[in-house]
Structures are given as structure tokens and as C-alpha cells.
Amino acid sequence: MSELRTNVESVLGQIEIPFREQDLLTAGAINSLSCEGGEILVGIELDFPSAGVAKALEKSIQDKLAELSGVNSCKVSISHSVKASQGQQSIPLMAGVKNVIAIASGKGGVGKSTTTVNLALAMAAEGAKVGILDADIYGPSQGMMLGVDEGVRPQPYDEKSFSPIEAHGLQSMSMSYLVEENTAMVWRxxxxxxxxxxxxxxxxxxxxxxxxxxxxxxxxxxxxxxxQKVPVSGAVIVTTPQDIALLDAKKGIEMFRKVDIPVLGVVENMSTHTCSNCGHTEAIFGDGGGKEIAELYETELLGKLPLALSIRQQADSGKPSVAAEPEGEYAQIYREVARTLAVRLASKNAKADSVIPSIVVADD
Structure with a gap:
């Protein structure tokens, strides 16, 4: 191995992947490296959607490698490849889906559906292929939030299945696509x-x-x-800071624990409100509840979203915040939450891959 290559690898081993808390070498993220004639070519493959971090990481690598003696030029390419996770044991993977993430809450009215659609859009903005399944059979809302016109129906794919409806770059399926808007699902x-x-x-x-x-x-x-039927990779709990919402959120977390579905994190919605007239910010529903419940159950507070009129208005109009204002303040918060969520899931999948099965030899 040449001295230059050794020095390049040493530098790469000191560069930490954003959000991952691992360096490039330890994470096994380097999938190609060439050091011919002082020209450095580095190929990086991350295990989570990387659009939000790629440019900064690329510049960091180039700047550090350019300081090495003998380097004439440096080119870095960054890509990503999301791994599939098994979910609960004995449940087969869903066709066409690598990871299933349940967005849940213990009670209604905490902004779970709005959080779901914006997180999905944020993950897509990070470079992932994303879909939404609206599992609220009695009160489906994703069709409206995605701006799908009333009367649009899924098209048959073959004799046994139908294709999801695409909106804002997402694949989606909802009971609202199969019934009239005012139909009440009076079902047991x-x-x-x-x-x-x-x-x-x-x-x-x-x-x-x-x-x-x-x-x-x-x-x-x-x-x-x-x-029982879906290989869920993990769940995200949406709550507001108020005590009654936190009480129900705890029940939701306990439920997922009982069915062996890991809770990847907590999103605290309606965390603070900023007055549009005077600019004063106040924690209307309390403060610190999301962090408290995350620490109690040894998971992570993925992020805090404010109580903002525009978030509600944009979702109601069929163009949620991440789609309506992709460079806006709220879209950036959702993208931060999405990145943190993707990294937590990638870390979980990496740990599962590294587990070495125990071999027991016994005399019959």
C-alpha cells in the first residue's frame, strides 16, 4: 500500500458521518478509493438518505484531503443505499417495501397525520423513495392532505392488486380513495x-x-x-407536551413494546406558539414533556414542532409545509427529524446485521 493511500485512509478514519456518530472507515461507508498519480477518487455510500448532508460532507472530505502532501486533485462522490429491516420475527417482508414505519399517538388531536405527511415528504426530499398508507379507516385524511382530488380511484395493477396513487412524489393508499368523501364507515x-x-x-x-x-x-x-400482519421496522410516537397527551403516549409506547416493535423516537408537536402580532413565544401546552417521555422509555426526542397556523393551513389545502415551502423554517425542522429517524433506523439495521448467531453443540 502506498504512503499516500495510507494517509488518505487515515484522514477518512477521522471524518465523522453527520448524525451517525461513526467515522467513514468504521461505518464501512467507503466503497471505492483510488490514489493514482496524486489524483484522489473517493466513493462514499451512506446507509441513510443523504441529500441533506452530502454537500457539506463532500466539502469536508475534499478540504481535509487537499491538505495532504502529494495530492493534486480530489473528487468525492456520495450516494446512499437504504437496507431492508426484518421487523417482527416470522412476518415476511412486504413486496416492494424495505422499511415500514408506524406513526402513532395514544390520542387524537395531536397532529399525527400532519406530522406523518410532512415526515414522508421530508424523507423524500432527503432522496428516499417513500409511500404513505393511511390506516385510519374511520377518519382517513391523507388524501386531502396530499391534494388528491375527490373521486380519484386506484388503478388495477393486475387481477389481485392495484397501484398506489402518486402525489407530491409519494406513493399513497387510503380508504378515502375507495369511498365517497361523506361516507361514514359504520363498522365494528x-x-x-x-x-x-x-x-x-x-x-x-x-x-x-x-x-x-x-x-x-x-x-x-x-x-x-x-x-400481527406487517413487518414493522419501528414506530414513532407523536405527542403534545400536555400531561393528558403524554399519559396516552405512554400507553402507545407500552403497546408497541408488548408486540415487539421498537419505538424509534418521539416527536413533540405543538411545542411552542409564537404570537404573530408581538413575536412572543410561549409553551401553551407545557414544556419538556416529549423529552421526559423519551428519556423514560430510553428512546430519542426526534424533534419539536411549533403550533403554527401555516402548518395547519398548508396541510388542509393539500400542499403540506415541506411541499409548499421546501426551504422554509418548518420544512427544515421536518427534514431534521426525518434525517434523525433514518439514521436511528439505519443504526438499528446495522446492529441486527452484525449480530453473530450462537452455535450450540449438544449430544443427542
Whole structure:
């Protein structure tokens, strides 16, 4: 090995991947390296969507390598490849889906659906292929939030399945696409669970890195069906800081624990409100609740979203914040949450891959 290559690898071993808390070498992120004639070519492959960090990481690598003696030029290319995760044991992977993420809350009214659609859009903005399944059979809202016109119906893919409806670059499926807008789903729990199972098994998803499932509030039949039929990679709990919401969020976390679905983190919604007249910011629903529950259950507070009129208005109009103002303040918060979520899931998948099975030799 040449001295230059040794020095280059030494530098790469000192550069930490953003959010990952691992250097490039330790993470196994270097998939190609050439050091011919003083021309350095480095290929980096991250295990999470990298659009938000690629430019800064590329510049950091180039700047540090340019300081080495004998380097005439340096070119860095950064890509990503999201790995599939198994989910619960014995449940096979969904066709066309690498990772399933359930977005849940213990109670309604905490902004779970708005958080789901913006997180999905944020993950897509980071470079991932993303879909949304609206599992709220009684009160589906994703169709409206994605701006899908009333009367648009899924098209058949083959005799047994249909294609998801695309909106804002996302693949989506919802009960709202199958019934009239004002139709009330007056069903008992098992009927709703059966409808969810049909949506799950008959939708032909196309090469998704992540499928976000917008869960109904509570811990009932829909949640049990999901845990028994779908290989869920992990769950995200959405809550507000107020005590009653946190109490219900704890029940949601306990439910996922009982069915062996890891909780990847907590999103605190409606964290603060800033007055549009005077600019004063106040924690209307309390302060620190999301962090408290994340620490209690040894997970992570993925982010805090404000109580903002524009977030609600944009979701209601069919163009959520990340799509309406991709460079705006709120879109950047959602993208930060999405990156943190993707890295946590990538770390979980990497740990699962590194587990060495134990071999027991016994005399029969």
C-alpha cells in the first residue's frame, strides 16, 4: 500500500458521518478509493438518505484531503443505499417495501397525520423513495392532505392488486380513495381491521425505501392487525407536551413494546406558539414533556414542532409545509427529524446485521 493511500485512509478514519456518530472507515461507508498519480477518487455510500448532508460532507472530505502532501486533485462522490429491516420475527417482508414505519399517538388531536405527511415528504426530499398508507379507516385524511382530488380511484395493477396513487412524489393508499368523501364507515373493529389488511395486501408498492403508516389513535384492532400482519421496522410516537397527551403516549409506547416493535423516537408537536402580532413565544401546552417521555422509555426526542397556523393551513389545502415551502423554517425542522429517524433506523439495521448467531453443540 502506498504512503499516500495510507494517509488518505487515515484522514477518512477521522471524518465523522453527520448524525451517525461513526467515522467513514468504521461505518464501512467507503466503497471505492483510488490514489493514482496524486489524483484522489473517493466513493462514499451512506446507509441513510443523504441529500441533506452530502454537500457539506463532500466539502469536508475534499478540504481535509487537499491538505495532504502529494495530492493534486480530489473528487468525492456520495450516494446512499437504504437496507431492508426484518421487523417482527416470522412476518415476511412486504413486496416492494424495505422499511415500514408506524406513526402513532395514544390520542387524537395531536397532529399525527400532519406530522406523518410532512415526515414522508421530508424523507423524500432527503432522496428516499417513500409511500404513505393511511390506516385510519374511520377518519382517513391523507388524501386531502396530499391534494388528491375527490373521486380519484386506484388503478388495477393486475387481477389481485392495484397501484398506489402518486402525489407530491409519494406513493399513497387510503380508504378515502375507495369511498365517497361523506361516507361514514359504520363498522365494528374486526371489519375495520379486515379493510386495513386488504389495503396492506392488495396495494402494489413500487420499490419503497420507507412506507409510513398513519395509524389511528388508540390501541385497538387496527394496531393489533398491524403488529400481527406487517413487518414493522419501528414506530414513532407523536405527542403534545400536555400531561393528558403524554399519559396516552405512554400507553402507545407500552403497546408497541408488548408486540415487539421498537419505538424509534418521539416527536413533540405543538411545542411552542409564537404570537404573530408581538413575536412572543410561549409553551401553551407545557414544556419538556416529549423529552421526559423519551428519556423514560430510553428512546430519542426526534424533534419539536411549533403550533403554527401555516402548518395547519398548508396541510388542509393539500400542499403540506415541506411541499409548499421546501426551504422554509418548518420544512427544515421536518427534514431534521426525518434525517434523525433514518439514521436511528439505519443504526438499528446495522446492529441486527452484525449480530453473530450462537452455535450450540449438544449430544443427542
Amino acid at each position: 373493529g374486526p371489519m375495520a381491521a379486515g379493510a386495513l389488511q386488504q389495503l396492506l395486501t392488495q396495494t402494489r408498492w413500487h420499490d419503497l425505501d420507507y412506507l409510513f403508516i398513519d395509524m389511528p389513535p388508540g390501541t385497538g384492532d387496527i394496531q393489533l392487525t398491524l403488529s
